[in-house]
Amino acid sequence: MSERPSDPHAPHAPYLRVLEALTTDIKAGTYGPGDRIPSEAELCERFKVARETARRAVRVLRERGIVQTE
Numbered sequence: 001m002s003e004r005p006s007d008p009h010a011p012h013a014p015y016l017r018v019l020e021a022l023t024t025d026i027k028a029g030t031y032g033p034g035d036r037i038p039s040e041a042e043l044c045e046r047f048k049v050a051r052e053t054a055r056r057a058v059r060v061l062r063e064r065g066i067v068q069t070e
Contacts, residue, residue, distance in 0.1 A: 014047070014049045014050075014053045015049070015053045015054075015056040015057045015060070016057075017047060017049075018043055018047050018049060018053065018054055018057035019057040019060050019061065021047070022037060022043075022057060022058075022061060023061070023066065025037075026066060026067075037058070037061075037067060040054045040055055040058070043057070043058075
């Protein structure tokens with residue numbers, strides 16, 4: 001099941017904004033292997049989202065094998 005709505009005008013879940021931005025940053029080399037991505041608190045501040053929203057975005061990255069968390 002796709003996480004992105006097929007209608008480009010459909011509401012966009014806040015965690016998807018965070019997820020897309022982090023994915024873009026990683027692909028652009030902003031964060032490389034072994035680098036830390038921003039903390040949940042930093043993501044909350046940057047994107048003006050709740051902690052659970054930031055946590056969900058990072059969880060999806062982890063599930064996709066893009067990041068590892070400790």
